[in-house]
Amino acid sequence: MxxxxxxxxxxxxxxxxxxxxxxxxxxxxxxxxxxxxxxxxxxxxxKKEDILFALLKQFSEQNSKLYNEYFLAPPNNAQFLTLISRIFDCQYKFRGVYIGNQFVQAEIKNEDRFDYASIAAKRAASFKKIFEDLHLAGQISVTAEDISFLVAHITLFGRFWISEATLFNKSPDKAQVIKHYVSLLSKQLSLFATEKGTNSIDDFWSKSS
Known part of the structure; x- marks a missing residue:
């Protein structure tokens, strides 16, 4: 009870x-x-802050589950874009927890309550492995420098897309905004995609439409 x-x-x-x-x-x-x-x-x-940290913990746990599920399947660009879609869906679900929340921005520096630095490092390492695996699978053609760029870009994008999406409307149409921002990342990914990888991207969008 x-x-x-x-x-x-x-x-x-x-x-x-x-x-x-x-x-x-x-x-x-x-x-x-x-x-x-x-x-x-x-x-x-x-106090209200205890509710906040409980929600941040739920958000982190749900994200971790998405990454774990991704690594169970063979790497391809369609799988990657599916992962991004699900991550964005999770961020949308928890958008009110951190959008414009100065308290969160201050408190996430407190490792005793929510070790954001550790989580951020773990996520960056996951993306590095994802791009390395996509390269080995012949989905993208990248150098080590390209991978560093892609990790930095998706980290930045992942932190701030929801803030832009909700700038004028706190509850925009979820499916529409997620599709828009995933399409931006998809276009960037296509710049590094091989022919095999391009087919995989096309497959993702054919199933998403």
């Missing part, structure tokens, strides 16, 4: 954060929306 209540709190908090932003939502508002007392909510989360 306690675990179910905890999950309800996290789901409702995420919904409210997505709608109006983390700063604009208080614990009393979350409790009111759930029709529970503030005391009941504080039993599970003593």
């Amino acid at each position: 306690a675990q179910k209540t905890r999950e309800r709190i996290l789901q409702k908090a995420l919904l409210l954060f997505n709608e109006v932003g983390f700063i604009e939502v208080g614990v009393r508002e979350i409790a009111r929306e759930l029709e529970i007392s503030p005391g009941n909510l504080s039993y599970h989360f003593s």
Whole structure:
């Protein structure tokens, strides 16, 4: 029962954060929306920041699952673009947690609460392996310098695409914005793609349309 209540709190908090932003939502508002007392909510989360870090943990765990699933299949460009689509879908789901959230930007530097530096390094290493594997599989033709560029670019892109996508509308059409930003990365990937890799990209879009 306690675990179910905890999950309800996290789901409702995420919904409210997505709608109006983390700063604009208080614990009393979350409790009111759930029709529970503030005391009941504080039993599970003593303050709003604890809810935030629980959501960041969920976000990180869901992302890790996506990367793990990707590495189970043979590497190709279609698989890579599918991974990016799923990562963006996850970011969209948790957009209210970190978009314009100065508190998050300050707190993620605290390794005791959320070791963002370690997570970021792990993600960069994953992308490096992804591009190396795509090269070995004949999907892209790249040098070590190209791989460094691609990792840096996708890291930057991954951090900020959702901020641009929600600049004027906190809840844009998910399918439309994800397709748009994946298409931008797809065009960049095509610059390095072999004939085999280009066919794989085309296969991804034929199945996505």
